[in-house]
Amino acid sequence: MADPALSIKKVVRRFRQAEATLDILRGVDLDLWSGQSVALIAPSGAGKSTLLHVAGLLEKPDEGDVVVATQSTARMADSGRTAFRRQYMGFIYQFHHLLPEFTALENVMLPQLIAGLRRKEAQQRAKELLDYLGLGHRLKHRPSEMSGGEQQRVAIARAVANAPKVLLADEPTGNLDPRTAEHVFATLTALVRASGLAALVVTHNLELAARMDRRVTLREGVLVELE
Numbered sequence: 001m002a003d004p005a006l007s008i009k010k011v012v013r014r015f016r017q018a019e020a021t022l023d024i025l026r027g028v029d030l031d032l033w034s035g036q037s038v039a040l041i042a043p044s045g046a047g048k049s050t051l052l053h054v055a056g057l058l059e060k061p062d063e064g065d066v067v068v069a070t071q072s073t074a075r076m077a078d079s080g081r082t083a084f085r086r087q088y089m090g091f092i093y094q095f096h097h098l099l100p101e102f103t104a105l106e107n108v109m110l111p112q113l114i115a116g117l118r119r120k121e122a123q124q125r126a127k128e129l130l131d132y133l134g135l136g137h138r139l140k141h142r143p144s145e146m147s148g149g150e151q152q153r154v155a156i157a158r159a160v161a162n163a164p165k166v167l168l169a170d171e172p173t174g175n176l177d178p179r180t181a182e183h184v185f186a187t188l189t190a191l192v193r194a195s196g197l198a199a200l201v202v203t204h205n206l207e208l209a210a211r212m213d214r215r216v217t218l219r220e221g222v223l224v225e226l227e
Helices: 048-055 078-088 106-116 119-132 148-158 178-195
Strands: 005-016 020-032 035-042 062-069 089-092 164-169 198-203 214-219 222-226
Touching: 020 035, 020 062, 020 214, 035 048, 035 178, 048 062, 048 148, 048 198, 078 089, 089 148, 106 119, 119 148, 119 164, 148 178, 164 222, 178 198
Parallel strands: 020 222, 035 198, 035 214, 089 164, 164 198
Antiparallel strands: 005 020, 005 062, 214 222
């Protein structure tokens, strides 16, 4: 069997509060494989965002390791983690965070240009992604000229523009009405399967979570698989 695209191993994360220590993650284990979507469902304060930040190399665990594409990140310097994150990780948030002065095409081109891709190649890939997500007619529109669902689909295209191995999403349909959320979710899951991404998606939407490959939750700082 192939190695996981992302492996979280015995991760512990704790924070100091005055003189007390708050244990958020108490030895979390999670493997994600390419082409697999995993829903993370848990109440507020359970540690979902902390786990997502650790998985995305935005925070270092106090103990344990995050292995991406078979490479351990536990002893990496911050500069190495940043480079690794840019190469292997894509992020989607509840709010799209598109740059308002740029068009949809330019927003998706930007991370590719930062990564060193030539403008012509970045433009072609951005166009292909936006076409795939049903936004071929919106290439030259700025965020203010698009609906909420269209803006979030542009954000999805931007997140996968550099062909990451792992996609981490924090309530990606949280700001959308049910019908729009359904459409955005469908395009996201289709993209995950088509591109072979490993996706970890934090969501409160149980109906959408039920259609993902796996569902997990956090209970007292430990990850538990749900049926």
